[in-house]
Amino acid sequence: MRTLRGRALFFVPALALLAVFVVYPVVNTVWLSFFTSEGQFALLGNYGEVLSQPEMFDPRGFARGFPYGALVHNVMWIVIHLPLTAGLGLVLAVILREIRGGAIVKSIIFLGMVTPMVVGGVILRFLFDGNVGILPSLMSIVGIPRRTLTAYPDTALFSLILGSLWLWTPFSMILYSAGLETIPDYVYEAAVIDGASPMRAFFAITVPMLRPVTGVVITMTFLWVLKIFDIVYVATMGGPGGASNVLALQMYMYAFREFDANSAAVVATLLMLVALAVSIPTFRSVRGEQP
Numbered sequence: 001m002r003t004l005r006g007r008a009l010f011f012v013p014a015l016a017l018l019a020v021f022v023v024y025p026v027v028n029t030v031w032l033s034f035f036t037s038e039g040q041f042a043l044l045g046n047y048g049e050v051l052s053q054p055e056m057f058d059p060r061g062f063a064r065g066f067p068y069g070a071l072v073h074n075v076m077w078i079v080i081h082l083p084l085t086a087g088l089g090l091v092l093a094v095i096l097r098e099i100r101g102g103a104i105v106k107s108i109i110f111l112g113m114v115t116p117m118v119v120g121g122v123i124l125r126f127l128f129d130g131n132v133g134i135l136p137s138l139m140s141i142v143g144i145p146r147r148t149l150t151a152y153p154d155t156a157l158f159s160l161i162l163g164s165l166w167l168w169t170p171f172s173m174i175l176y177s178a179g180l181e182t183i184p185d186y187v188y189e190a191a192v193i194d195g196a197s198p199m200r201a202f203f204a205i206t207v208p209m210l211r212p213v214t215g216v217v218i219t220m221t222f223l224w225v226l227k228i229f230d231i232v233y234v235a236t237m238g239g240p241g242g243a244s245n246v247l248a249l250q251m252y253m254y255a256f257r258e259f260d261a262n263s264a265a266v267v268a269t270l271l272m273l274v275a276l277a278v279s280i281p282t283f284r285s286v287r288g289e290q291p
Contacts, residue, residue, distance in 0.1 A: 026272070032265035050266040055242060055250055066153035066243035070250040073157055077246065078225050080161050081168075086217050088165065089172025094206065096173075097180055106173065113170035121234025124163040125150065150236050153243035160244055164231055168224060172217045179213035180206070219282040223275055247271055 036042050036049070051057060054069060061068035068076075092109065096102035115123075130136050130148035140146045149159040183206065191201045207214075229248035232238060238245035238253070247267055255264035 029265045029268050032262050033269045035262050037260050037262050046262060047266055050263050055245060067241060067245060070245045070247045073245055074247050077161050078222060081225050082218065082221050084165055085169050085221050086172050088169045090176045092173045093176035093180055109173060110170040112166040115167060117230030118234050120167045121231040124160060124231060124235045127163060128159045151240055153240055156236055156240060156244040160231060160235055168221060175213050175217055176210060179210045183209050215282055219278055222278050226271060226275060
């Protein structure tokens, strides 16, 4: 009994730090979200006020073009970035497993994963710069006028989304590579004997047997995109004219540019609720429970 109590004491410092730096900020943020900047209790009225702001959702953008608001931009980022990242990661994992020197190529590709997001944002600025950028130079070869793609509302958001693929695709590639090692070779050998083509084996064996890995990749990618901030802050600061603004950046603007902690708390609470809604089913499936 004394040994058990002695071991429990080792958890006290960790629990104290967790309470001070995690639990209290979360509870306080949710509490602040129910109040207006004037200190009046508004319950969900504060959420309606924030979500109706044009920087969060601007319905006029659907008629005139960007910006649509940070909320819509985040949805667009998820819809485009998530399937591309998961698909590229799976294809790269399958291809590099079969070729000689694949481990070296994986190491090179993984450099994007270990690159700090701030550095990644700076690289993207130069990548799409009209004067020194690689992509505008390639576009000029086929007759498309050179221009800084992050400086125009119609291309800024898409440039950041496509540019960020090299920063996160290595994550899905590594997970899929580990998942491929769990598939027994005799399964593919039996498929070859039955006359299955490589493409048929890919869709009939590889994709179904990697379904648990796909669930983790989708969840982690969703959460990464949901809280995307560094790249946008460094590359465009949400511009031009809010055309590449996202929720995490708007939360920063509310808190540290407009000094409106209550509106920032609303955005933070929304991000937390969406993150929980996506991550909890994954954790339950990992534990073997039914979602």
